[in-house]
Amino acid sequence: MVNYKSMSSFNQRLKKRMAETKSWLCVGLDVSPERFPENTSFAQVQAHAEKIVEATSDLAVAYKPNFAFFERWGAEGMVWLKTLIDFIPDGPLVIADAKRGDIGSTAEQYAESIFSHYGFDAVTLSPYMGRDSIDPFIQSPEKGVFILCRTSNPSAKDFQNIKSNGKPLFIAVAEWAKTLNENDNVGLVVGATAIEELKQIRKITSGLPFLIPGIGAQGGDLKSSLRFGNDKGIGLINVSRSINFAGDLSVDAIRNSAKNYVKQMQEIMI
Amino acid sequence: MVNYKSMSSFNQRLKKRMAETKSWLCVGLDVSPERFPENTSFAQVQAHAEKIVEATSDLAVAYKPNFAFFERWGAEGMVWLKTLIDFIPDGPLVIADAKRGDIGSTAEQYAESIFSHYGFDAVTLSPYMGRDSIDPFIQSPEKGVFILCRTSNPSAKDFQNIKSNGKPLFIAVAEWAKTLNENDNVGLVVGATAIEELKQIRKITSGLPFLIPGIGAQGGDLKSSLRFGNDKGIGLINVSRSINFAGDLSVDAIRNSAKNYVKQMQEIMI
Numbered sequence: 038m039v040n041y042k043s044m045s046s047f048n049q050r051l052k053k054r055m056a057e058t059k060s061w062l063c064v065g066l067d068v069s070p071e072r073f074p075e076n077t078s079f080a081q082v083q084a085h086a087e088k089i090v091e092a093t094s095d096l097a098v099a100y101k102p103n104f105a106f107f108e109r110w111g112a113e114g115m116v117w118l119k120t121l122i123d124f125i126p127d128g129p130l131v132i133a134d135a136k137r138g139d140i141g142s143t144a145e146q147y148a149e150s151i152f153s154h155y156g157f158d159a160v161t162l163s164p165y166m167g168r169d170s171i172d173p174f175i176q177s178p179e180k181g182v183f184i185l186c187r188t189s190n191p192s193a194k195d196f197q198n199i200k201s202n203g204k205p206l207f208i209a210v211a212e213w214a215k216t217l218n219e220n221d222n223v224g225l226v227v228g229a230t231a232i233e234e235l236k237q238i239r240k241i242t243s244g245l246p247f248l249i250p251g252i253g254a255q256g257g258d259l260k261s262s263l264r265f266g267n268d269k270g271i272g273l274i275n276v277s278r279s280i281n282f283a284g285d286l287s288v289d290a291i292r293n294s295a296k297n298y299v300k301q302m303q304e305i306m307i
Numbered sequence: 308m309v310n311y312k313s314m315s316s317f318n319q320r321l322k323k324r325m326a327e328t329k330s331w332l333c334v335g336l337d338v339s340p341e342r343f344p345e346n347t348s349f350a351q352v353q354a355h356a357e358k359i360v361e362a363t364s365d366l367a368v369a370y371k372p373n374f375a376f377f378e379r380w381g382a383e384g385m386v387w388l389k390t391l392i393d394f395i396p397d398g399p400l401v402i403a404d405a406k407r408g409d410i411g412s413t414a415e416q417y418a419e420s421i422f423s424h425y426g427f428d429a430v431t432l433s434p435y436m437g438r439d440s441i442d443p444f445i446q447s448p449e450k451g452v453f454i455l456c457r458t459s460n461p462s463a464k465d466f467q468n469i470k471s472n473g474k475p476l477f478i479a480v481a482e483w484a485k486t487l488n489e490n491d492n493v494g495l496v497v498g499a500t501a502i503e504e505l506k507q508i509r510k511i512t513s514g515l516p517f518l519i520p521g522i523g524a525q526g527g528d529l530k531s532s533l534r535f536g537n538d539k540g541i542g543l544i545n546v547s548r549s550i551n552f553a554g555d556l557s558v559d560a561i562r563n564s565a566k567n568y569v570k571q572m573q574e575i576m577i
Contacts (some may be wrong), residue, residue: 107417111389112386114385115382116381116382138433141460143376155379165434167460190410190437192410192437192440195438196434196479197435206466206469206476255410
């Protein structure tokens with residue numbers, strides 16, 4: 038039996054890592070083969086992912102591998118995912134970008150897979166199926182969740198901005214997520230492409246960490262999302278493509294891109 | 308290049324299979340090791356899944372493996388999933404119960420994995436992130452999607468029943484799903500535990516197939532869900548645990564359980 042009481046909560050671990058690194062950077066690991074020259078082998082794709090980790094492990098608060106980019110290779114992709122997680126040195130936290138959401142008994146199986154088998158520190162979850170789809174993931178304080186609240190994609194508005202009694206759905210999700218935070222291990226996914234929504238969400242969720250995608254290729258606003266996201270709580274900025282595929286794909290190019298992001302963040306925040 | 312125009316749409320394929328088998332049964336493949344005697348090996352769990360297929364392949368309109376029960380075994384589980392799909396004979400369709408939902412570029416990777424790598428005929432998807440999270444999955448008419456609309460779990464109500472201008476979210480999702488059905492390959496997940504909601508949804512979605520979970524262990528109402536689900540459209544009834552783990556776990560017990568469901572369905576419908 039693990040004695041969870043003696044361990045820090047996920048949200049505390051995140052805060053500690055940010056303070057140690059003076060960084061707000063989460064490096065998304067979305068290494069799609071389409072972005073390499075033709076005839077790049079699967080082994081070369083895998084080697085590139087390790088190169089990203091080597092180049093950035095002192096700069097990254099966390100890594101966020103997106104399951105889709107591993108699952109597309111079938112079982113070999115899941116071997117790769119496990120190998121890559123084991124390759125990440127002590128220090129950065131590792132967030133499974135899996136966007137899971139299923140009935141309780143199934144969610145338990147996913148929690149087993151993500152936390153116990155792969156050893157992730159946190160996971161992204163969809164709120165659509167309600168509380169019993171989240172519960173199995175928030176039992177251990179040191180393991181965390183980021184619940185999709187206001188996402189960064191263009192069609193996020195289709196449902197997330199629907200209003201009930203004047204209140205948008207993303208606000209209802211945020212209020213609800215706050216009630217789930219009994220173990221100090223619940224956060225929210227809030228896109229940098231929707232700053233007004235981000236500000237509204239932050240107003241009512243002081244203390245909940247934000248995982249903020251949408252910077253870089255998606256055109257999100259770094260300065261505003263960092264400032265407002267870190268007002269009364271942590272805001273972790275995810276960058277994937279513009280670090281994963283920086284310049285000539287060398288260690289130096291990747292490191293420079295990550296360093297440049299951290300430098301910009303420090304200039305805004307310190 | 309596949310010539311999709313010469314092929315039947317997913318919804319037509321489903322209809323054809325139901326007519327051929329005079330069945331409304333989808334067999335969920337949720338083979339969790341906790342339900343076996345202690346010391347059951349992974350190989351025995353895998354053999355049991357093949358036993359389920361052998362016992363039911365002429366009775367099942369479709370199989371629905373739930374990804375969680377495979378992912379929990381890590382990469383080996385994904386090898387098993389591929390092997391199991393390849394083991395399913397021609398006839399039954401195969402639905403990936405993966406409940407995916409991600410931004411467009413990521414959804415493309417999941418579509419590649421689920422349709423091309425594993426060879427599934429359809430997939431379950433979450434609506435929370437909106438249209439661009441569905442689009443990559445509905446490009447090929449012969450491949451289908453079932454969008455989560457009103458799920459069968461107790462906390463489904465947390466968000467799905469929230470009302471906007473008097474209209475519950477599950478109705479907004481159903482109306483929206485209808486507009487996505489240009490290739491005749493969109494359906495809905497509607498739980499048998501929420502018959503009033505199922506009736507409301509059916510009223511406005513004639514022609515869209517329903518995938519109806521919640522029968523058996525979850526206590527849903529077979530007669531009502533079958534009748535109302537098949538009024539002006541197809542309603543496919545999913546049964547997992549009470550077939551997967553019938554009686555003494557023998558081929559006969561499993562086959563008898565499935566046969567009994569199909570007999571009940573025929574008595575209700577024919």
